Amino acid sequence: MFRKAERKQSKLRLAICGPSGSGKTYSALLIAQGLTPNGRIALVDTERGSGELYSNITDYDVAQLTPPYTPQRYIDLINASIKSGYEVLIIDSISHAWTGDGGVLDMHSKASTATRNSFTAWRDVTPKHNSMVDAIIGAPLHVIVTMRTKTAYEMTDENGKKKPMKIGLAPIQRDGMEYEFTTVFDLAIEQHLATASKDRTGIFDGQHFVPSVETGFLLRNWLESGAQPAASVSEELKTALEELQTEASTINTEDQLREWWAHNSAKIRSLTTNEQVNLSAICKQRIAEMNNE
Structure with missing residues (x-):
């Protein structure tokens, strides 16, 4: 049923784009x-x-990610x-998951060559990218991603002649x-x-600024200014989630996985939204693995 809308405390999802x-x-x-x-x-x-x-x-701690830059390795x-x-x-950066060695475009190219069907290749590859996006959105921590940019142009008509115009x-x-x-920040090389x-925070509308520690303070204050989220899951539910994740990763057919989800639907509904998203991502990845086996 409907209820009054209320912004809750949340975790940041920030993209920083630039050359x-x-x-x-x-x-x-x-x-x-x-x-x-x-x-x-x-x-x-x-x-x-x-x-x-x-x-x-x-x-800070660092983990090196080398090729292949498959979505699963990010997950x-x-x-x-x-x-x-x-x-x-x-x-830093998520662009490699798209254009890098082993990334989505590389996976699509290889699948197209094998099947001789570009459309079918996208049908096979897109769920892997979606699983990575789901993992980012559902992660119970602040996530900042960087993305490389390229200059985009649009063809315009000027005095009857087509002319490329830089649009960003x-x-x-x-x-x-x-x-x-x-929030998405676009960075310029100049300064x-x-x-x-x-x-979505409304903090930076119409501003041109140099990102700093203060930028993080402002974002944190906005994120924490919402209403308290629902109580976190109990230890019992955390254990249940771990058991569900283990079970889902060992199922061998897509039909069995769907039956398993239906059988455990009550337990799954008792999890938080983030936990359900994470479990769904695991199931999607398991389906993709089974299709490739």
Whole structure:
């Protein structure tokens, strides 16, 4: 049934987009410091060790991610950061999951070659990318991702002639990926100025600023200003979730997995929304694995 809308306390989903040299990693670390002054920060580094160049800014742990940049490897690191109790996870960058060696476009190219059908290839590959997005959205910690950008152009008609017009910087990721985030910052190389191309918080509308620790403070205050979320799951439910995740990962057919979900529906409904999203992502990944076996 319907109820009165109320903004709850939540975890940040921030995307920082910009070309090389615009300060994406540096900005992410400063913002993370403001989000959790005394908490633990984890950074997934796909940039060949460049993520460790800023260890003088704040304390953080790093995990190197090398090819293949499959969505599942990102999911594994997200889950590892959750289990390790980090408060902020920085994924630097998520563009590799799209265009990198072993990323979605590479997976699609190989599947198209094997099946001789590009449409069928997308049907097989898209669920893997969706599972990664679900893992980011459902993670019970703050998540900051960086995305490389490329210059986008649009053909315009000028005096009867077609002319390319620069319309901005497009993230190197699936179209519309930026809509998944609470806030999206676009960084410029000049002075590392940021502009919010999307901002559900309303804090940065119309501003041009250099991201800093204060940016993280402002975001944290907004996130914590909402109503208290529902009580966290009990230890009994946490145990139930672990058991469900283990069971789901061992089922061998899609029909059996659907029957298992229906059989355990009451137990699944008792979990929090984030826990249900995580479990759903595991099931989707298991289906994808079975289809490839």
